[in-house]
Amino acid sequence: MPRLRTRIAGTAVALAALPLAVAPPAAASANPDYTITVHPNSAGAAIDDSMYGVFFEDINFAADGGLYAELVRNRSFEFLPADRSGYNGLTGWTVDAGTATTANDDARLNATNRTYLRVTDGAALTNAGYNSGIATKKGDIYDFSIWARADAGATLTVTLGGATLTKAIATDSWTKYTGTLRATATTDAGRLTVRTDKSSRLDMVSLLPRDTYKGHGLRRDLAEKVAALKPGFVRFPGGCLVNTGSMYGYDAANSYPRARSYQWKDTVGPVETRATNTNFWGYNQSYGLGYYEYFQFSEDIGAQPLPVLPALVTGCGQNRATNDPALLQKYIQDTLDLIEFANGPTTSTWGKVRAQMGHPKPFGLSKVAIGNEENLPNEYFANYLQFRDAIKAKYPNVTVISNSGPDDTGATFDNLWAKNKAAGSDMVDEHYYNSPSWFLQNNARYDSYDRNGPKVFLGEYASLDAKFANSLAEAAYMTGLERNADVVKMASYAPLYANIDNVQWRPDLIWFDNDESWGTTSYQMQKLFMTNVGDRVVPSTTTGAVVQPQPITGRVxxxxxxxxxxxxxxxxxxxxxxxxxxxxxxxxxxxxxxxxxxxxxxxxxxxxxxxxxxxxxxxxxxxxxxxxxxxxxxxxxxxxxxxxxxxxxxxxxxxxxxxxxxxxxxxxxxxxxxxxxxxxxxxxxxxxxxxxxxxxxxxxxxxxxxxxxxxxxxxxxxxxxxxxDNKVSEPFAQVVTHDNRTGELIVKVVNAQDKAALTKVDLGGLKVARSAKITVLAGDPGEQNTRSAEPIQPVTSTVNGIGSTFTRTFPANSVTFLRIKERS
CATH class of the missing domain: 2.60.120 (Jelly Rolls)
Incomplete structure (x- = not known):
């Protein structure tokens, strides 16, 4: 039998029973299905500007072939069979004429870019980029560059569709040659062809659109979709790729190991000196999108940067830990160096590197996370404490974020939370991917968290599918995150991007191919919450029916x-x-x-x-x-x-x-x-x-x-x-916040069920304007936004009849944002 539930400022209380779990349609009854009562005189939690953010990981080809605007795949001929079965130095290329082979000898470009292309007596090679080809737009300019050397001089001819560029290779020392190509056609299946008429050596073949986001080398449409969310932070670079693979980094004196864990020093400086690496998700990554670019992107969209550093304990099912104290100290020093890179003066060692890359002003890094989803709690936490103590000793104002393992519950979760509480950690990163029903059953998850304990960073979460029903369940859950904003300080849906032809994980927020991108229904939902956050919670209660759990029956x-x-x-x-x-x-x-x-x-x-x-x-x-x-x-x-x-x-x-x-x-x-x-x-x-x-x-x-x-x-x-499995499901959820700048109450209501909800709203005597701005996201719960159609879109209008008390019918399967202006 259903029962009433009332919730105020993080407390859930069961009330008397009702005969129906879901109210009849509004036209059939004058009695409200739900009542929302706002308590404007009660103190509510302050909401940080960084409440909602985004999480970027190079998964689903999100970096190369995605946010990083480079159009040439395997530009430095570094793909190797050790990276992935079937890879070789010419993966992504075809040799159209002549002889061209990859080499790794003393004639290489540098110690980090070890493999180059050796052309004998001239050759022609073509690169098709990512997905089905290189996307170009007629009239747009594309910047080409290549590092080359030739024993006796050679002529380099570059073509992109009908555009041609010619360069003379005049010396037998590595030299960077640059030029521009203006596209003669709009296509998503273009090809870049590079020809030399004599024996030569080639490396770092690059083609970048001139038109990138703020001129900083990122694909414009993908960056703009993130910027439109107005995120408070960017968590990067992962995820599982942070702490998996070999724990040892680049070794210039020897053949460096493949599949290194992500180490930030590999990813800064001129791109031709950055090491490539095997990605945990089964492909090669160039590091053209590196730590400098992550910091710069965060700054460009007005978000805090939040890097995640490896703790020398692998996660994501690998479950290994280092027993090398010297290596641990190296990683700790690398973390201190990263903070100096981000914030240090230009006279400091790593601040100077930042300035040389074009950003003398500090990036203002205030938070770092140590580790990701480690399932060895004792080994992880011992290392984390050493990282934290070293960081706090040198940078006491930097927030150091720990984590609670890979699950939302269980022995590892409980163990790490107990350790973090005892150690007085600043913040703990939680991750979970669950069904829509879980999100509808766990709105009260953070109601009982210790208000004086470590704060929560919900670094990765999503409902496991890409239908509108998933987005509605996430929205209902997000009302609980906001209600508990004194505990949950940051939250980011994950992952961010997916290349439609190269998917390792789903669901994902933004999908793309080589020339188009589109937001899922959850993207639209996240955007509404991120752009309607407010500055503080106004406590409110809800009464209405909830759905009772059912016995576990069925086939075996x-x-x-x-x-x-x-x-x-x-x-x-x-x-x-x-x-x-x-x-x-x-x-x-x-x-x-x-x-x-x-x-x-x-x-x-x-x-x-x-x-x-x-x-x-x-x-x-x-x-x-x-x-x-x-x-x-x-x-x-x-x-x-x-x-x-x-x-x-x-x-x-x-x-x-x-x-x-x-x-x-x-x-x-x-x-x-x-x-x-x-x-x-x-x-x-x-x-x-x-x-x-x-x-x-x-x-x-x-x-x-x-x-x-x-x-x-x-x-x-x-x-x-x-x-x-006895939790009730709450398909109707709400939270009220206040926007100090506009003087508006933001009433957010989620109705994740198939019937409309007639609802009485009592604003507790507040004097408000008679009309309000209303934005509604509604539709078929089985619907999806795809490349061919994006049917789930918000609709904004003005609604009248608002007052201190008013009644409104919230549509079936909808989320509604009412922005109500307070009157003096």
Whole structure:
């Protein structure tokens, strides 16, 4: 049965029950479905200018081929098989005529750009850029540059469509040659061709549009979309690429390791001296977009820079830590040097480097984050404390941000939060990606956080899909972030960009190809919140119906992930022993079992159900019987026979996109979890996590005990863990803030349900203007914004009938921003 809920300034209180979870349409009843009561005389939290920001990581080809405007792919011939299978020095290039090969010898350009192109007796090469080609606009100017040398002189001819540039290579020492090309056509499939008529050496072939964002080398449309958000901060450069790969940096004396963790000193200075690197996300990154450019971009859009530095403990499933004290001290010194690079005078060592790059004025860095999603809490925190102490000793006013691991809950999360509280950390970075239902159930997450403890930086979050329903759930959750602005000081949706042809992660805020870009429905939602923040929270309460949790019922199943396994003696019984479903596979078939994923190779072998494909992921099959009982036990035997992980035991299956599963030996056989899919198999939230592994060849007796919404898990008769999925869902959410500059109340209302919500709004006696500016984002919850169409767009108008108390119907599946002018 639904119940009323009232919330004020971070406190949730249950009230009397109502007979309906969702009110009837407004026309059918004069009684409001919800009541919002504002308490203008109560003190509310101040909201920092940096409340909302953006998180940039070079994932989904977001840098090269994305925000960084360079149009030539593999411009320095540094792609290697060690970076990615199939890569070589000529990846991205075709040799149209003559002979051209890559070389790495003493004739190289410099120690960091080791590979160059050797042309014998002349050759012609063509580069197609990223995606389907190089995008050009008729009449626009493109700046070309190349480093070249030739034994006996050579002529260099460069063509871009119908535009041609000729240069004489006159010396056998490396020299930079530059010129301009004016595009003769508008196309997204252009090609750049470079020809030499004699033997020569070439490196660092570059083509940049003259028209970049504020002339600073960033692709204009992608930068402008971020600038339009008016973010308070930019978190960079990651993410997983910060603290993964080798912990050792560039070594000029030796062949430097590939896949180095991201180190800022590799990314500053002239671009031809910057090292390339293997990206954690499976491709090569040039570092043409480096720390200087990140600082400059932050400044250009009026945002605080927030760099993330590696703590010498890898995250993102790698789980390694250094035991080299000298290396740790080097990284700590690098962090101190970074602060000097950003803020130091031009007479300082690193301030001088900044000035030489064109920015003598300090960037005003005030915050740094140490580490990202480390899953070794003890090792991480020991290192973090050394970083923090060194930074505070030299720069006491710099905020040092710790983190809480990769999940929103669990042993690592609890451990790191306890350590951060005990150590008096300034701020703790939380990350989570969950289903829409999780966001609707957790609006009160920060209501109970310690007001005197470390502040929260929500550095990465998103609802796991790209539909408008996801954006509505995020919006409802953001009202809780604002209500708790005294605890949650910063928040950034993640990731920021995705190249439509090169995607490693989704959802993402802004999508693009080589000449177009578009914002998702969540981009539109984030933009509305970022441009309507306000300066302080005005406390308010809400009464109205919430949605009660339902018992966990449905089919049971079996699955694997990159693993082969045998399952046997699957049985579902009630607590009194009544058998609801049973299969021992002794009859040689799997009658009634159906695939929900169309993946994997399932067969009955020797009286067991076997999945034998170690390359397949999510091979889910489900039994025929739909379990409608609210109390039942699932038992089975499971044996891993080969592969990378362990077992996946689904239960409560409604369909292929709605289920729970018990994940044993996940994450390369290091972690266990219970995950929940709600509306999409790709949108799984982790209900609980703990360390776990599975031994190949060992048979495990597994039991899932379900009692309504409560689940207890047993592995070989020992309780493994449990949870109670008993949270109510709040599809109607609101927060009220005050804009000091305009003297307006900003009433923000989210109605994430399929029926309109007739709502009474009581402003607590405030005198206000009779009309207000209203902006509404509404639509089909299953809709998406795509390259072909962006149907979810805000609509702004003026509404009358506003007063100290007024009634308004908020549309189904909508978010509404009312800006109401106060009167003296």
């Amino acid at each position: 199943g079996l699955s694997t992930w990159a693993t082969a396994a045998r399952y046997d003696d699957v049985q579902v019984t009630t607590p009194d022993g009544t058998v609801l479903a049973s299969d021992d596979f002794n009859d040689g078939n799997a009658d009634g079992w159906t695939s929900l994923s169309n993946r994997g190779t399932w067969s009955v072998q020797d009286g067991a159900y076997v999945q034998s494909d170690t390359g397949a992921t999510n091979t889910m099959v489900a039994a025929a019987t739909n379990i409608t009982a609210t109390d039942y036990d699932v038992t089975l035997k499971a044996t891993k026979t080969a592969g990378a992980e362990g077992f996946l035991i689904p239960f409560g299956i409604k369909n292929s996109d709605s289920w729970y599963w018990w994940n044993l030996g996940g994450w390369n056989n290091t972690q266990g979890a219970v995950e929940k899919a709600s509306g999409s198999a790709d949108a799984k939230e982790q209900i609980l996590t703990r360390p776990d592994s599975v031994v190949t060849g060992q048979t495990y007796n597994l039991k899932i005990q379900v009692r309504g919404t409560k689940v207890t898990l047993f592995k070989d008769g020992v309780e493994w863990g449990g949870f109670d």
